[in-house]
Amino acid sequence: MNSAELIKDLKNRKFKPVYLLHGEESFYIDQISDYIEEKVLSDAEKGFNQTIFYGKDSDLMSILNAAKRYPMMSDYQVVLVKEAQDLKWGKDSDDDKKSADPLLSYFENPLPSTILVFCYRNGKFDKRKKTYKAIEKKGLVFESASIHENKVPGWIEGFVRDKGYSIQIQASALMAEYLGNDLSKVANELEKLMLNVKAGQEINVNDIQNKIGIS
Structure with a gap:
């Protein structure tokens, strides 16, 4: 799926509970995240149902706690994690259960009313990680590759x-x-x-x- 197809699905209100936007080309990651931030919820809905985190200033438990909330007077809430490459993701490929299990548990059974978006810019997320595989199974992974x-x-x-x-x-x-x-x-x-x-x-x-x- 390319960025235009993904945005078309968003316009048609076809949402996934978790998105991982990653890759070396940040343009399409920003384009998709900007659309979600600006267009998925109405202005009236955003006040109670849109939360924005920045990776270097956030931790996964705070993000997960936000994702587990139910929307107020809206069908959906948006939890947007910008600069997700700066998050401490844990060592789930090494079976660090303390840091990985809450994350994996949520990704395996995400809240349908939450649209959780990770914007992992300027590099590829490690496809060997269990978190990657869980998001791929239950949500959507979009790789924004550099063009020649x-x-x-x-x-x-x-x-x-x-x-x-x-x-x-x-x-x-x-x-x-x-x-x-x-x-x-x-x-x-x-x-x-x-x-x-x-x-x-x-x-x-x-x-x-x-x-x-x-x-």
């Missing part, structure tokens, strides 16, 4: 087209050569560029050179 540099120009063309613009082939090639295959960085530069280009206008090499400073 030779595909970046085409990605740029698709990105600006979705925003209502077009871009010259030479311009997209220039951006790809200068920025590489970090899609978050590329998207950020494109967003800034489109603020300075008239809607619907074709982006050319001069725009890249003058507005981004690439030569």
